[in-house]
Amino acid sequence: MSENGFTTQIIHSDRRSGIEHGAIHKPVHVSTEYAYADARELAAVFQGKAGYTYARQGTPTTTALELQVTRMEQGEATVSFATGMAALAATFLALLRHGDHLISSKYIFGNTNSLLMTLENFGVELTLVDATDAAEVAAAIRPNTRMVFVETIANPGTQVADLAAIGELCKAHNLVYVVDSTLSSPYLCPSKFYGASLVVNSLSKHIGGHGNGLGGAVTQTGLYDWSDYPNIYASYRKGSPRNWGLLQIKKKGLRDMGGTLSSDVAHRVAAGAETLALRMDRICSNAMALASFLSVHPKVTRVHYPGLASHPQHERASQLFGGRYGGLMGVELDPRIDVFEVLNRLKVAILATHLGDNRTLVLPAAHTIYYEMGPEHRALMGIPDGFLRISVGIEDENDLTGDFAQALDADANS
Numbered sequence: 065m066s067e068n069g070f071t072t073q074i075i076h077s078d079r080r081s082g083i084e085h086g087a088i089h090k091p092v093h094v095s096t097e098y099a100y101a102d103a104r105e106l107a108a109v110f111q112g113k114a115g116y117t118y119a120r121q122g123t124p125t126t127t128a129l130e131l132q133v134t135r136m137e138q139g140e141a142t143v144s145f146a147t148g149m150a151a152l153a154a155t156f157l158a159l160l161r162h163g164d165h166l167i168s169s170k171y172i173f174g175n176t177n178s179l180l181m182t183l184e185n186f187g188v189e190l191t192l193v194d195a196t197d198a199a200e201v202a203a204a205i206r207p208n209t210r211m212v213f214v215e216t217i218a219n220p221g222t223q224v225a226d227l228a229a230i231g232e233l234c235k236a237h238n239l240v241y242v243v244d245s246t247l248s249s250p251y252l253c254p255s256k257f258y259g260a261s262l263v264v265n266s267l268s269k270h271i272g273g274h275g276n277g278l279g280g281a282v283t284q285t286g287l288y289d290w291s292d293y294p295n296i297y298a299s300y301r302k303g304s305p306r307n308w309g310l311l312q313i314k315k316k317g318l319r320d321m322g323g324t325l326s327s328d329v330a331h332r333v334a335a336g337a338e339t340l341a342l343r344m345d346r347i348c349s350n351a352m353a354l355a356s357f358l359s360v361h362p363k364v365t366r367v368h369y370p371g372l373a374s375h376p377q378h379e380r381a382s383q384l385f386g387g388r389y390g391g392l393m394g395v396e397l398d399p400r401i402d403v404f405e406v407l408n409r410l411k412v413a414i415l416a417t418h419l420g421d422n423r424t425l426v427l428p429a430a431h432t433i434y435y436e437m438g439p440e441h442r443a444l445m446g447i448p449d450g451f452l453r454i455s456v457g458i459e460d461e462n463d464l465t466g467d468f469a470q471a472l473d474a475d476a477n478s
């Protein structure tokens with residue numbers, strides 16, 4: 065059977081995987097517990113047969129969303145979580161142990177960075193590298209290295225990891241390659257194509273897209289064989305070794321840690337996911353226009369956006385993401401300008417954290433999401449005081465460029 069395109073697959077996903085009562089959307093299943101007429105069947109589900117027992121490990125509604133994400137990533141299976149952070153925490157905590165070594169890109173989301181510090185306190189050895197250069201990853205590999213973690217496009221600096229070369233390295237050294245694809249979204253490119261073992265997405269961002277629900281997901285691409293991975297418990301070494309890692313993430317992350325997505329939110333995210341491709345196309349073209357406008361503005365020192373020829377990984381981004389560069393940019397204002405004054409003049413763009421929303425959102429990064437880590441760590445991550453993180457939405461292009469033009473051009477004393 066020839067596969068349908070990205071959007072056709074997503075919008076027909078619920079219908080094709082077993083419709084209930086003619087309902088086009090997967091119904092929102094609110095039941096906490098699932099009953100069985102036959103005790104043997106109940107036991108079988110507890111022992112690994114597909115089915116539902118207690119909603120902490122999922123419902124038919126969360127399964128429907130997981131199927132959508134699996135299709136987007138062209139993967140094999142997905143487990144959903146209450147947030148992107150819950151998905152990341154479950155992945156690290158389920159698969160790493162005291163004494164293991166983790167190599168991570170140093171260009172990552174601030175909260176993920178903070179989570180890695182917690183792992184270090186539990187005895188996981190951590191090396192932060194410049195993942196735009198696969199040679200740095202290669203040089204960091206030790207005998208006890210288990211995992212490499214990168215973001216496709218880094219939040220907020222927009223560095224593009226050397227995804228394919230790192231994938232080759234992980235394959236050669238049999239390392240688990242975890243890729244956070246939140247900023248590119250699987251629409252720009254499924255991470256499987258550059259060798260990811262597991263792909264993490266924050267569903268709160270582009271996939272949900274409407275700023276009305278938090279969620280996260282981990283997808284197994286099928287490229288990693290867990291047979292020789294030492295940290296898989298005996299009880300999860302059942303069936304195909306390709307499934308062991310995700311099974312353990314599900315058991316530890318949902319059953320034991322309880323980071324479960326509710327059916328209500330799963331439904332909202334799934335409805336948002338139907339238009340991912342349409343929104344992303346619009347977001348990418350708006351972002352390109354805004355980045356081009358800001359990059360030549362006299363009050364702007366630098367624009368970090370992979371779509372600009374001046375971006376250090378522009379060529380790589382073009383190859384990886386098919387000429388689309390996402391919706392996030394970092395903008396450094398002339399240090400003589402009062403960042404807060406400029407932000408206060410914006411009329412269309414909203415002063416709020418979050419990204420991947422339909423609305424354009426702006427944040428002074430050093431004073432907000434990067435405040436807690438202090439000036440030295442900010443300098444290491446390349447976040448000066450005048451750094452604006454802009455998440456571009458689907459507004460009309462001229463309204464956006466016009467809004468930033470008036471905010472920058474207004475006389476600061478008027």
Ligand SMILES: *Cc1c(COP(=O)(O)O)cnc(C)c1O
Nearest residue numbers: 147148149173219246266268279
């Ligand atoms: C927002 C974000 C997360 C966390 O997602 P939440 O759903 O907000 O918990 C993880 N990674 C990246 C790159 C993000 O931007």
